[in-house]
Amino acid sequence: KQEVTQIPAALSVPEGENLVLNCSFTDSAIYNLQWFRQDPGKGLTSLLLIQSSQREQTSGRLNASLDKSSGRSTLYIAASQPGDSATYLCAVRDPMNRDDKIIFGKGTRLHILP
Amino acid sequence: KAGVTQTPRYLIKTRGQQVTLSCSPISGHRSVSWYQQTPGQGLQFLFEYFSETQRNKGNFPGRFSGRQFSNSRSEMNVSTLELGDSALYLCASSQQGAIDTQYFGPGTRLTVL
Numbered sequence: 125k126q127e128v129t130q131i132p133a134a135l136s137v138p139e140g141e142n143l144v145l146n147c148s149f150t151d152s153a154i155y156n157l158q159w160f161r162q163d164p165g166k167g168l169t170s171l172l173l174i175q176s177s178q179r180e181q182t183s184g185r186l187n188a189s190l191d192k193s194s195g196r197s198t199l200y201i202a203a204s205q206p207g208d209s210a211t212y213l214c215a216v217r218d219p220m221n222r223d224d225k226i227i228f229g230k231g232t233r234l235h236i237l238p
Numbered sequence: 239k240a241g242v243t244q245t246p247r248y249l250i251k252t253r254g255q256q257v258t259l260s261c262s263p264i265s266g267h268r269s270v271s272w273y274q275q276t277p278g279q280g281l282q283f284l285f286e287y288f289s290e291t292q293r294n295k296g297n298f299p300g301r302f303s304g305r306q307f308s309n310s311r312s313e314m315n316v317s318t319l320e321l322g323d324s325a326l327y328l329c330a331s332s333q334q335g336a337i338d339t340q341y342f343g344p345g346t347r348l349t350v351l
Contacts, residue, residue, distance in 0.1 A: 168330070170339050170342070215281075226340070
């Protein structure tokens with residue numbers, strides 16, 4: 125059974141610093157992995173989608189990497205800003221699970237200190 | 239393009255009642271998925287519809303059901319509400335489903351008293 129873990133559950137970082145968020149999954153046979161951010165009480169905003177054949181994706185100050193063999197993905201945020209404060213979730217699409225579900229981690233709550 | 243919309247945004251019900259939530263996907267998207275988010279369990283997949291057919295289903299009891307219309311709009315129904323059904327219900331749309339980026343709506347906050 126696929127499990128997705130995000131450690132740490134919460135993180136505080138001074139403004140301007142670069143940071144890395146981690147996501148690990150137990151079964152490497154995935155369709156893709158997606159990173160989202162969620163602001164309090166709101167829906168999810170898609171940040172980056174990495175297909176299983178890709179190693180990384182970049183969008184602005186964000187870079188996501190995928191290492192299927194080790195079951196890991198990282199989200200790198202450069203030059204952090206207070207507006208980056210949110211909960212970041214990763215999710216994997218798991219074809220080995222016969223129901224082909226998308227499975228989410230519990231998220232990392234990020235707080236950027238002004 | 240307009241984003242994913244969900245109605246209503248907030249709902250208060252009592253135990254035993256039933257509720258219907260609505261989701262309108264981004265124009266041109268044929269896949270709609272539903273999720274339940276609670277503080278304890280996080281985000282859990284409910285089901286996915288594609289071209290009016292349920293394609294996938296999560297591990298939820300039969301009280302949770304859904305459907306999709308020919309215009310891709312989707313509804314989710316929960317019958318015989320329980321206190322534990324209190325949650326944020328999110329829907330997401332994508333063009334094809336599995337390999338595409340999912341775009342989420344703002345959610346419906348359901349409170350069961």
